[in-house]
Amino acid sequence: MKAHTAYLWMNTSERYEIVNITDKVENELKKSGIKEGLCLVNAMHITASVFINDNERGLHKDYLKWLEKLAPYSKDGYNHNLTGEDNGDAHLKRTVMGREVVVAITNGKLDFGPWERIFYGEFDGLRKKRVLIKIIGE
Numbered sequence: 545m546k547a548h549t550a551y552l553w554m555n556t557s558e559r560y561e562i563v564n565i566t567d568k569v570e571n572e573l574k575k576s577g578i579k580e581g582l583c584l585v586n587a588m589h590i591t592a593s594v595f596i597n598d599n600e601r602g603l604h605k606d607y608l609k610w611l612e613k614l615a616p617y618s619k620d621g622y623n624h625n626l627t628g629e630d631n632g633d634a635h636l637k638r639t640v641m642g643r644e645v646v647v648a649i650t651n652g653k654l655d656f657g658p659w660e661r662i663f664y665g666e667f668d669g670l671r672k673k674r675v676l677i678k679i680i681g682e
């Protein structure tokens with residue numbers, strides 16, 4: 545079995561942002577040389593997500609709107625912010641959107657459904673964060 549590990553550095557220019565990272569994951573898969581196996585991609589920070597869905601701009605706006613309704617930004621509306629932070633909403637948003645995805649690798653390619661792409665969801669941006677890519681197989 546082979547294993548390939550890579551870290552992507554993210555640094556969004558907005559506090560809330562959804563970034564398509566599919567090309568970067570495919571690039572690491574190519575480097576790995578693995579033809580059959582599994583690819584894990586996870587956010588390494590508790591205020592950011594990795595998820596799979598459609599690469600459609602309207603949907604991304606809908607996600608951010610929906611998340612803002614579920615867990616609106618509020619400096620003093622969260623117990624977590626009593627620690628002096630202001631990102632209580634971001635922790636909740638991250639939990640809803642998930643920590644990681646696993647994609648099967650078949651014939652050297654990410655074995656997606658027709659419209660599936662991998663996204664990084666940032667909910668407390670404007671700073672450097674990492675995403676882990678771990679590919680195992682042969």
Ligand code: ZN
Pocket residue numbers: 624629631632635
């Ligand atoms: Zn926090």
